[in-house]
Structures are given as structure tokens and as C-alpha cells.
């Protein structure tokens with residue numbers, strides 16, 4: 160994909176990697192639509208980035224996705240790239256975790272991208288060239304015990320991405336996976352001891368993660384594992 164003059168939808172585009180993606184992709188001449196849930200963050204994004212289209216969508220709620228889909232494809236009929244970036248990471252210990260909290264994490268990280276894809280796929284297949292990007296994590300390959308549901312849901316998303324790519328091989332839709340390593344916008348927040356341990360892991364600037372995705376997509380590399388993520392995949396295989 161050239162990623163110039165495309166129309167790109169990024170879930171979770173109001174902060175972190177999603178917002179950096181929106182900035183870099185806009186700078187290349189693409190039309191960029193971002194989504195979030197928090198109204199104040201959406202308002203701030205519209206104010207600081209008036210060139211972005213910002214919408215409120217709950218990616219775990221099919222009705223919210225379907226209503227958004229109706230509006231967005233009517234307003235942007237050339238929409239051709241979907242980036243499933245919204246994610247949630249929790250420091251969970253099974254002995255004390257609530258079933259609700261655990262379910263929420265699976266819903267955002269795994270069910271959300273699957274629902275978004277299912278709803279937008281008919282539109283994407285009609286485009287001459289299109290793409291779906293699922294944002295997983297280096298931790299998907301490494302069974303990180305301090306965020307076990309995160310690891311499991313991201314590994315599930317990795318597997319889903321592989322099967323999606325196979326099933327769509329004879330269509331115009333290319334399927335990419337971005338597995339970022341720990342970045343300068345860390346997601347993990349837990350107990351003091353857990354934070355100290357996680358803090359030892361090097362952080363990659365989010366601008367570099369996003370550049371790696373753009374370069375990878377323009378070169379048709381389907382799996383993009385910047386920085387430490389490649390090593391995590393190898394280490395995960397050895398450990399398992």
C-alpha cells in the first residue's frame with residue numbers, strides 16, 4: 160500500500176500510539192478518522208488536531224459499531240484502511256480479580272477488533288485496494304504473567320489475524336499485524352514491585368513504532384515486530 164491519499168480509520172486514536180499514527184498518516188496526505196470513548200479526550204483531540212475526524216465509538220458494543228459504520232461510510236465512501244488499535248492492559252492476579260474486569264479486557268482487545276472487522280469488511284472488500292491492521296503486542300508471544308489476560312487476548316488477536324489473512328488472500332484486503340514492544344507511552348500500571356520490575360524493560364519511542372508500521376505496510380510486510388518484539392517472539396517459543 161502506498162498510504163498516500165488513503166482514508167484511514169484508527170480505533171483508539173485519541174492518545175498514545177493511535178494518535179501518533181493519526182499524526183504521521185495525516186502528514187503523508189491521508190484522510191484520518193479516529194475513535195475513542197472519553198468525551199473530554201475526543202474534544203481535546205478535535206481542538207488540538209482539527210484536521211482529524213474524531214468520533215465516539217465503543218468497540219465492544221456491536222450496536223455502537225454498526226451505527227458508527229452507517230455514518231462513516233456515508234461520509235467517507237473511499238474508506239480503505241481499518242486500524243484496530245484500541246486496547247486495554249490490566250495488572251491482574253487471578254486470586255483477587257473480578258470476572259467483570261477480566262471479561263472487559265478480552266472484550267476490548269479481542270472481541271472489539273473482531274466485531275469492527277466483521278462490520279467493516281463488506282465495505283473494505285468493495286475497495287480496489289484496502290487493508291486491515293490489528294495491533295497486538297510483543298507480549299502476545301511471551302505469556303506475561305503480570306498481565307495474563309492482556310497476553311492471552313493479544314495472542315488470540317494474533318491467531319485471528321493469521322486466519323483472517325488466509326481467508327482474505329483472494330480479495331483486495333491485505334491484513335497486517337503490528338506487535339509493538341514496550342514504548343515510551345507505557346500501558347502497564349500495577350503494584351509498586353511489579354512496576355519496578357517492568358521499568359527495567361527498555362522503551363521504544365512511539366514515533367519509531369509508528370514509522371515501522373508505515374514502512375512495513377508500504378513494503379507489504381504482513382507482520383511488523385519493531386524493536387524488542389522480535390526477540391520476545393523467539394524467547395516465547397523457547398520458553399514454551
Ligand SMILES: NC(=O)c1ccc[n+]([C@@H]2O[C@H](COP(=O)([O-])OP(=O)(O)OC[C@H]3O[C@@H](n4cnc5c(N)ncnc54)[C@H](OP(=O)(O)O)[C@@H]3O)[C@@H](O)[C@H]2O)c1
Pocket residue numbers: 170171172173174175176177194195196197198200216217218219243244245246247248267294295296297338339340341342343344345346
Ligand atoms: N503503549 C505500549 O507500550 C504498547 C505496547 C504494545 C502494544 N500496545 C498496543 O497498542 C495499542 C495502543 O496502545 P496505547 O498505549 O497507545 O493506548 P492508550 O494510549 O491507552 O489509548 C487507548 C485508546 O483506546 C481507546 N479505547 C480503549 N478502550 C476502548 C473501547 N472499549 N472502545 C473504544 N475505544 C477504546 C481509548 O479511548 P478512551 O480513552 O476514550 O477510552 C484510547 O484512545 C493497544 O492495542 C495496545 O495494546 C501498546
